Amino acid sequence: MKILVAEDEQILLMSIEAKLRMDGFEVVGANDGSEALKILENYAPDIIITDILMPCISGLELISIVKSNSHKKTPVIVLSGLDEEDTVMEAFQLGADDFISKPFNPIELTVRVRRLLKISSTSAKSK
Amino acid sequence: MRKVFLEKQNEESEDENPGEDNPCIFQNDDVIIDLSFLYASSGNDRNFIFSMVQTFLKNMPLTIKKLEQSLNNQDWENVYKTAHSAKSSFSVIKVDEMLDWVRQVEENALNKMNLEYIPDLVKNINQKFLFAEKILRKNFQEKDSF
Numbered sequence: 001m002k003i004l005v006a007e008d009e010q011i012l013l014m015s016i017e018a019k020l021r022m023d024g025f026e027v028v029g030a031n032d033g034s035e036a037l038k039i040l041e042n043y044a045p046d047i048i049i050t051d052i053l054m055p056c057i058s059g060l061e062l063i064s065i066v067k068s069n070s071h072k073k074t075p076v077i078v079l080s081g082l083d084e085e086d087t088v089m090e091a092f093q094l095g096a097d098d099f100i101s102k103p104f105n106p107i108e109l110t111v112r113v114r115r116l117l118k119i120s121s122t123s124a125k126s127k
Numbered sequence: 128m129r130k131v132f133l134e135k136q137n138e139e140s141e142d143e144n145p146g147e148d149n150p151c152i153f154q155n156d157d158v159i160i161d162l163s164f165l166y167a168s169s170g171n172d173r174n175f176i177f178s179m180v181q182t183f184l185k186n187m188p189l190t191i192k193k194l195e196q197s198l199n200n201q202d203w204e205n206v207y208k209t210a211h212s213a214k215s216s217f218s219v220i221k222v223d224e225m226l227d228w229v230r231q232v233e234e235n236a237l238n239k240m241n242l243e244y245i246p247d248l249v250k251n252i253n254q255k256f257l258f259a260e261k262i263l264r265k266n267f268q269e270k271d272s273f
Contacts (some may be wrong), residue, residue: 010240011179011216018170018175053211081214081230103218103226106168 001117003047006036006062007079008054012102016049019106020113033057040071045114046089046120049077052087060090067095073124075116079104150273153266158258159206161221168219177270180263183220186262190216191253194232206245207236213252222259228252 003025007013013029020027028043030036034056036048048066052059061078078091078099088099098116100109151163162176169175190213197205210233217226232248235241266273 007215009212011182011219012215014175014179014182015165015168015219018172022168022170051215053208081211081233101214103164103221108162 001047002028002037002043002045003113004028004030004039004043004048004058006030006033006048006050006054008032008051012051013066015106016109019109025113033056033059033062037065040066041073044071045074046077047077047117049109049113050099052084052091060094063091063094063096073120075120077112077116077118130236153262155258155262158255158262160262164219164221173270173273177267177273180183180220183216184260184263184267187213187216187256191249191256194249195253198245202238203236203242207233210236215232222255225252225255225259228255 001024003019003020005013005016005027007016007029008031010031013031017027017029026043028039030039031087032054033050036050037057048062048071050059050062054062057065059078066072066076072095075097076091076095078088078096078104080088080091080099081102088096091099097119098112100112103122151161153160153162162180165176190209194206194209194213197203197209210229210234213229214226214233217229228248228251232245232252235245235248247251
């Protein structure tokens with residue numbers, strides 16, 4: 001299973017990549033939204049994890065673009081702060097599928113990824 | 128009986144030193160640093176943990192400098208963005224009260240409210256980071272030194 005992670009803070013991005021790779025996923029990291037969009041031109045992830053506040057193209061813009069193009073069925077998990085409720089709501093309105101609050105437990109991240117992949121797979125089979 | 132149990136429990140918690148037996152915790156009288164996120168996310172990969180701590184030690188002084196400069200210029204947009212970025216780092220390398228302080232700076236700068244508290248918060252962040260930097264540099268001099 002392939003995962004694209006967009007996060008501009010290097011330490012957090014690399015930690016998420018390490019955790020997901022350790023759990024058996026293929027992971028590609030992007031330092032901001034525009035890099036994520038560039039990667040998506042030639043890469044079809046099974047799930048996208050994105051931060052909200054990033055330079056160039058924000059997480060919200062990324063979700064908006066992703067959900068209106070060929071990747072629209074790809075589930076998106078938003079990484080947010082505890083105090084960003086309005087932004088999380090906006091992300092859901094744009095089509096995000098789940099969110100996880102920073103700081104989070106690395107195990108929780110994998111659990112949420114697996115859960116979303118399962119839902120996505122079940123939904124695809126039933127169609 | 129219950130009173131005796133509680134007294135015993137209190138005695139134990141007073142003596143408790145979580146850093147002694149927990150390899151993820153580094154502490155002294157000034158600061159407590161929790162690296163459990165790094166240990167958990169890498170499966171205790173020492174090379175990875177070492178590399179992330181070095182990145183933190185390299186990047187965080189620049190982030191704090193940027194925070195101070197933005198504050199001096201009363202550039203609240205950049206104070207907000209820089210605090211937000213620091214929040215992500217401190218959610219991985221947890222330095223006791225640091226996450227609460229950067230969150231407070233972020234929120235105040237974003238809403239342009241209680242701006243008068245930001246200088247003291249930034250001062251606290253800087254001071255606490257210096258304590259954290261000292262203990263991390265001491266313990267992470269080489270890959271096999273922790």
